[in-house]
Amino acid sequence: MSEPARRTAAPVRVLVVDDHPMWRDGVRADLEADGRSRVVGEAADAKEAVAAALRERPDLVLIDLNMPGLPGTTAIRQISEALPETRLLVLSASAAEPDVLEAVKAGASGYLLKSATGAELTDAVQQVARGEPVFSASLAALVLGEFRRVAAGGDEGEQQLTDRETEVLKLVARGYAYKEIADRLVISIRTVQNHVQSILRKLQLNGRYELMRYAIHRGLDREED
Amino acid sequence: MSSAPAGDRAAALASGPQMLATGVLVIRWALVVWIGVLSLSGAPNLPPVPLRVGVLLLAVALTAAHTARRPAWSPPWLLADLAVGLAVAVTGIRYPSFASVFPAMTVLHWGAARGMGAGLIAGGVIGTALISARLWTGLLPDATGLGLMVRTAADAVNLVLAGAGIGFVATLLRRSAADLADAQAAEVAARERAARLTERESLGRQIHDSVLQVLTLVNKRGRELAAQQQVPGPEVARLADLAAAQERTLRSLILRPPDELHGDDRMTSLRTALESASQQFASDLDVQVTAVGESLLPAQHVQQLRAAVEQALHNVVQHAAARHAWVFVDDDDTGVTVTIRDDGRGFVYDEPRLRADGKYGLLRSIVGRVADLGGTARVDTAPGRGTELELRVPRGAGDHDNSARQEEP
Numbered sequence: 005m006s007e008p009a010r011r012t013a014a015p016v017r018v019l020v021v022d023d024h025p026m027w028r029d030g031v032r033a034d035l036e037a038d039g040r041s042r043v044v045g046e047a048a049d050a051k052e053a054v055a056a057a058l059r060e061r062p063d064l065v066l067i068d069l070n071m072p073g074l075p076g077t078t079a080i081r082q083i084s085e086a087l088p089e090t091r092l093l094v095l096s097a098s099a100a101e102p103d104v105l106e107a108v109k110a111g112a113s114g115y116l117l118k119s120a121t122g123a124e125l126t127d128a129v130q131q132v133a134r135g136e137p138v139f140s141a142s143l144a145a146l147v148l149g150e151f152r153r154v155a156a157g158g159d160e161g162e163q164q165l166t167d168r169e170t171e172v173l174k175l176v177a178r179g180y181a182y183k184e185i186a187d188r189l190v191i192s193i194r195t196v197q198n199h200v201q202s203i204l205r206k207l208q209l210n211g212r213y214e215l216m217r218y219a220i221h222r223g224l225d226r227e228e229d
Numbered sequence: 230m231s232s233a234p235a236g237d238r239a240a241a242l243a244s245g246p247q248m249l250a251t252g253v254l255v256i257r258w259a260l261v262v263w264i265g266v267l268s269l270s271g272a273p274n275l276p277p278v279p280l281r282v283g284v285l286l287l288a289v290a291l292t293a294a295h296t297a298r299r300p301a302w303s304p305p306w307l308l309a310d311l312a313v314g315l316a317v318a319v320t321g322i323r324y325p326s327f328a329s330v331f332p333a334m335t336v337l338h339w340g341a342a343r344g345m346g347a348g349l350i351a352g353g354v355i356g357t358a359l360i361s362a363r364l365w366t367g368l369l370p371d372a373t374g375l376g377l378m379v380r381t382a383a384d385a386v387n388l389v390l391a392g393a394g395i396g397f398v399a400t401l402l403r404r405s406a407a408d409l410a411d412a413q414a415a416e417v418a419a420r421e422r423a424a425r426l427t428e429r430e431s432l433g434r435q436i437h438d439s440v441l442q443v444l445t446l447v448n449k450r451g452r453e454l455a456a457q458q459q460v461p462g463p464e465v466a467r468l469a470d471l472a473a474a475q476e477r478t479l480r481s482l483i484l485r486p487p488d489e490l491h492g493d494d495r496m497t498s499l500r501t502a503l504e505s506a507s508q509q510f511a512s513d514l515d516v517q518v519t520a521v522g523e524s525l526l527p528a529q530h531v532q533q534l535r536a537a538v539e540q541a542l543h544n545v546v547q548h549a550a551a552r553h554a555w556v557f558v559d560d561d562d563t564g565v566t567v568t569i570r571d572d573g574r575g576f577v578y579d580e581p582r583l584r585a586d587g588k589y590g591l592l593r594s595i596v597g598r599v600a601d602l603g604g605t606a607r608v609d610t611a612p613g614r615g616t617e618l619e620l621r622v623p624r625g626a627g628d629h630d631n632s633a634r635q636e637e638p
Binding site: 120141178 | 560
């Protein structure tokens with residue numbers, strides 16, 4: 005899958021956030037060997053991550069969720085609000101963590117398992133930097149579950165999936181690659197990607213809507229006091 | 230930590246008898262007051278003043294001594310009690326209404342302190358002394374003498390019964406306190422066991438967070454090193470395999486559902502069960518379990534679906550020549566759908582022909598399991614396209630099916 009470095013554009017500037025120095029070194033080695041990206045900073049926790057992101061304004065933040073101190077999700081939310089151009093990619097030890105869904109709702113463009121190979125990591129970095137979400141099968145399943153809950157809740161302020169988007173999500177959750185999905189649905193890969201992007205956008209809109217509703221609720225409670 | 234249950238046990242053991250000790254002391258002080266009232270009153274047939282005062286002082290002193298040592302029972306003071314009780318009974322034989330009070334205290338105290346045997350002994354000793362003293366003072370050969378003898382004998386019998394009675398209560402209390410303490414100890418042990426399980430789970434998560442990451446890294450870097458020319462590839466790869474095996478073991482340890490905690494009627498997570506089930510195929514196949522949620526179902530249903538998925542994956546390993554398999558658990562308000570997909574060679578799905586070739590058995594078994602839950606199975610395959618097996622179980626329908634079946638003999 006590894007793309008030749010045909011793009012002569014500047015390398016993707018990456019901030020690596022993980023509490024394990026050994027892990028950061030490994031990621032740095034992978035990214036530097038690849039040559040399509042450059043590590044411009046490292047951080048060991050969420051607070052440092054936000055500070056480093058505001059300082060370096062990287063193209064992409066590669067972030068672990070399980071770190072001491074503030075949750076990684078908080079850093080993701082703050083970075084994606086302050087720097088809308090900066091993409092976020094989550095590196096997670098487990099696929100099934102509910103944190104992963106929260107991270108994507110907070111603004112991450114996808115996530116990668118830590119067991120991914122160096123090539124998978126560098127490809128994912130390029131993909132996310134281009135603005136394409138990295139949706140693994142397990143994330144797709146979690147996202148589908150999230151929209152099921154949204155549909156059952158019946159809140160009109162929340163975005164619902166179209167039938168086609170649900171269909172695409174189900175296929176991703178069953179492990180089909182975009183190409184296979186395109187073949188099965190007799191559409192172009194580009195269309196599949198558009199569907200996935202639209203799903204991610206709706207998910208993040210719902211995340212923001214929930215936060216806002218929560219804030220208004222809290223605010224109203226406070227006024228009553 | 231182990232001292233906590235022991236302390237609980239001691240406390241439980243003490244509480245019953247402690248109440249008894251307090252009760253006996255209260256009765257004793259009441260009787261002391263009664264001796265005092267009797268001594269001061271102008272009641273007929275009282276002993277001379279020095280004897281009255283002496284008995285009252287001794288009663289106060291001994292009761293105070295017992296009170297000071299409560300709730301423990303000290304043998305010297307119990308013996309002193311018995312000695313005084315005997316002396317009062319014998320010297321006061323002519324004044325039974327006054328002199329019978331102190332021995333009653335003694336016998337009560339012995340029974341409460343040392344159980345039924347001690348109560349019987351104290352009652353027996355004082356009773357025997359009473360009867361002996363009555364005989365010693367000489368029996369008048371008339372109705373009055375006989376009456377006195379009968380009364381003394383009744384006093385003696387009462388003392389023995391009182392001692393035995395309170396002793397019995399004391400023994401019973403001690404035994405039930407022991408039972409209670411055992412029950413509490415068992416409960417504490419159960420709580421500790423639950424705490425240990427929780428601890429194990431959190432340990433599992435910690436392992437997941439740290440050790441697993443490092444293992445994954447070693448695995449990954451090892452493989453990359455093995456791919457380079459200048460390093461001894463096979464050896465590094467073997468190292469990587471070792472790390473991968475460790476990783477799998479740890480994962481299965483973490484993912485194994487705590488079966489021993491759940492009865493069959495409990496709701497359990499289908500996702501967890503299928504994640505755990507897929508582990509056993511890890512050496513032959515890369516199986517990924519994805520799920521929209523936990524999908525909590527009755528444990529029996531989870532078991533059936535798990536068995537069906539295991540059979541399906543077994544089939545994939547045996548026949549499909551696949552490298553990857555995906556198990557997807559979808560769950561909406563109508564039911565649960567489990568999809569088992571592989572990227573293997575696929576086959577021509579022709580049921581009659583499969584039957585004729587004797588290859589339908591496994592599929593039938595899977596379909597049967599799903600049908601037992603009121604569900605359906607669907608196969609989607611073609612040569613070169615992999616196989617997708619979809620198991621659909623409506624929510625709640627399985628319960629009806631089970632109850633209907635139970636009604637049949």
